[in-house]
Amino acid sequence: MSGPDHDEDYGRLIVQGADRPGIVATVSGVLTEQGANIVSLDQSSSDPSGGRFFQRTVFHLADLPTRAAGLNAALEARLGEQLGLEFRLVEARRRKRVAILVSRADHCLLDLLWRQRRDEVHMTVPMVVSNHPDLGDDVRGFDIPFFHVPVAKEDKSAAEKEQLNLLKGNVDLVVLARYMQILSGDFLAEVGAPVINIHHSFLPAFIGAGPYQRAKERGVKLVGATAHYVTEDLDEGPIIEQDVIRVSHRDSVADLQRKGADVERLVLSRAVAWHCDDRVVRDGATTVVF
Amino acid sequence: MSGPDHDEDYGRLIVQGADRPGIVATVSGVLTEQGANIVSLDQSSSDPSGGRFFQRTVFHLADLPTRAAGLNAALEARLGEQLGLEFRLVEARRRKRVAILVSRADHCLLDLLWRQRRDEVHMTVPMVVSNHPDLGDDVRGFDIPFFHVPVAKEDKSAAEKEQLNLLKGNVDLVVLARYMQILSGDFLAEVGAPVINIHHSFLPAFIGAGPYQRAKERGVKLVGATAHYVTEDLDEGPIIEQDVIRVSHRDSVADLQRKGADVERLVLSRAVAWHCDDRVVRDGATTVVF
């Protein structure tokens, strides 16, 4: 997986804020003054006048690690202070550290671990955490630590505390790969990293539990899956990616689950890969995906 | 559009009822005894034991119009009385009479009329009824009568009465091709024909008004359309067909409407064509589509 999205001396600049004339030219100008060469640039505006502005720029700058601080200072002066924009500067070579939380279903987990091994997702996986012991052998077969943290039905706080001990400071992203427990608002506030979930329906259809059973009862002709950032509102977080597959009256609930599982793993893997490449920017209740 | 689904001396037999051993053999036996040759046969069972059974059989029987009564009597004796099954015998050559109700948007209407002219849907269109005069010239250009029946906001009953006068006894199917008025339960009970609607979302997501606006606000990555039979429960009728198209954060609400319109017309046209070929059988809140 080589190229400007992952190689040394390539950087990414994510800019967002209130739209106004001249942002693209200013960003290009600062980068060029600092000796960087723009390799690709993508931007989006929620409204040509008065909207929110988002830009993802990939550039090459020789000796980036030592020059990043200077570039950052120049950007702070011109984008931050003069234009009031937020920005993030990321070195492309740096892999995000991704923890995976999982219950018993293996399809999303295996797809992520296997893509990580093939280097299709620019991440490291420092740990997999599960409320069941079932998938330990599979995970350790990839030389990845597996931690079993049982969750008590009555009180999840002890489990969440243990999970936070494992995760805090150690990861840049938490992925719920069919993790069948609801995380508390406290957990989300404390974990210090964004959390991506895969929901096994085409949201906002079939929010909540048992979506395939309800899809069968409603007689839909397509089932789908949705990867989204987790917020306190269940299944209401900003959507990153969705896809669907055709089904028919012949398919049982088990058939829907089987067909849906193929969509779930593809949708989640795409969402995680995009997040790791900083292609996803939150815009309120929605996302911009570059 | 020739072939066993539409030619002379071909028939269709739709059978449904409680599943039990021997139905397929009995149906095949009766048809063969009566001199019919089975051309195709499709069946579905909601559950191998104790479920509901559905079968669509296409057969050839020389001189079908004069022999249909005898075949019907034999089926009544063997399927109706002995097995307690419902059945419908249809001559394939007979086109369904389809009335189209429409408001101002032309895309679903024109798609149906084009396909009818091209003989892609086995129907005649004896009339188009609209609560607006806008599409009269387009409809009459196809040599199809257009009736303008305005609908008063306060009281729709006068309009529904006029619509019923036009429709009752004259049509086998009513299609709502983006007709933006809700039909009353009384209308549905009296019209004497099934009613198919196209809803501009992937149901059950975005039930009700303004689905594209709400899709934009929720940030979905696909928009869709759903063709369903109309029941008294708004947007809850049995789904016949659905499809989706990919969208992104770049798409405005107007873009979603434009992209969605292409899905709407395809989905509605497929649903109407299948209904006209008796491929759709209702199964409670869902459908079997052969």
Add this chain to the structure above:
Amino acid sequence: MSGPDHDEDYGRLIVQGADRPGIVATVSGVLTEQGANIVSLDQSSSDPSGGRFFQRTVFHLADLPTRAAGLNAALEARLGEQLGLEFRLVEARRRKRVAILVSRADHCLLDLLWRQRRDEVHMTVPMVVSNHPDLGDDVRGFDIPFFHVPVAKEDKSAAEKEQLNLLKGNVDLVVLARYMQILSGDFLAEVGAPVINIHHSFLPAFIGAGPYQRAKERGVKLVGATAHYVTEDLDEGPIIEQDVIRVSHRDSVADLQRKGADVERLVLSRAVAWHCDDRVVRDGATTVVF
């Protein structure tokens, strides 16, 4: 269809040439110096080092019609002379003049004319030319001139001469909407406008005549359509857009044609709409589609 792609005082700048550092910054700089505000920018490089570079920039410049000449001169100096790049400056409000050539099949033609009437494609259609008289009434129903130019089997040169008389200088694009005659190299050289064709297969599968018949014989499980620029090499021109639809062993050749026709009209309409918005740039035997 309002917005930066079609409104007054919006412009598009298409830049292409050998890639080198600093192009994005230079383009942004010139536009900003001239008082233009960049609304969106998309660029592509065939290779980060030594490849070909393409950029499409949309900008707003108050009073664009009177200031276009000055902007053009500035771009010529900085992009043309200093960087050796080709560029094209287009006013967004200007509709492309598109002639449609057609034979007997109506589906692609009607889809284009209807989208033009709905203002979904930013074009005018000054004429439709056909080698058959069949579709004259349909075309004139849209208030568009229809010219019948029969083509002799033995010698097409007289017909091509008549077509050139109609087209030369009057159109910016020629669309072959299922026009079943092969155009000569001389015609292509003289007509003075790009030509887009819809081929009724997923190229490069089933190049040449009878693709649906051959698809049936080969037993493919999907059929497709391809919109491409026409070159002297039959069905080898740069591909703009493709799509497919699922088929099965049950589908006859006529069924494939019917299902394929839905793909053909969508694919061609998308390709024409993108061309009219200058989103398609040729890159040798391929295209960049922004």
Add this chain to the structure above:
Amino acid sequence: MSGPDHDEDYGRLIVQGADRPGIVATVSGVLTEQGANIVSLDQSSSDPSGGRFFQRTVFHLADLPTRAAGLNAALEARLGEQLGLEFRLVEARRRKRVAILVSRADHCLLDLLWRQRRDEVHMTVPMVVSNHPDLGDDVRGFDIPFFHVPVAKEDKSAAEKEQLNLLKGNVDLVVLARYMQILSGDFLAEVGAPVINIHHSFLPAFIGAGPYQRAKERGVKLVGATAHYVTEDLDEGPIIEQDVIRVSHRDSVADLQRKGADVERLVLSRAVAWHCDDRVVRDGATTVVF
């Protein structure tokens, strides 16, 4: 994976031959006389008159293992001798024995092994054979024997002889899961089992080597994969399943390979699952997929 396709006392009957009136009724009659209850029935005719006929019937017959011989004799008398049809009787509970041949790419292999472990494909995998040692650990992690059979460039006959020793009599199906060697006609004649291959293009586009490279050069907007039975004519065997995924000018050849790999594994797994359920019947150069 329970249900009529895999449970005890369920059977499948595959019938094929020249079409003629009464086949469906005869098959239904024989099964009913023998005490079997038809659970589902699917049939296809290449032409209503004078075509080829195919039927797949699933039935329940108590104590099937002991009664299969009697049923077979009855079918032989009525279908074989009287109607000149070929038929195959299969017990649903019996898993097909599937050998997988693979080279270095792991994606199709792992997808099949995961699904086998999850019981999504009704098969056993008695062995994986590879011309490279790379994937041995992965395979043995599933408790499946892995045999490394190197193939000499100059002369493959020694390797094929060793493969035949492993395979003959031990397997019901051979799957080439990105096995990058061409099998000889002698091998195919001797192996005594059908062979399914996954080709990494949407056939008949890009027959032969390097399809992704050639797809990039041709500038296609979709890439695909094709699962087909292997015949002596390279990439010309009957197609079982195909699918595609959207790509753009931004995708490098490596990107096409990565995106295509997801299609390859889905298409191959579907084809193998369908074959194992006897849903695929060859019809000359094509297939019927029930």
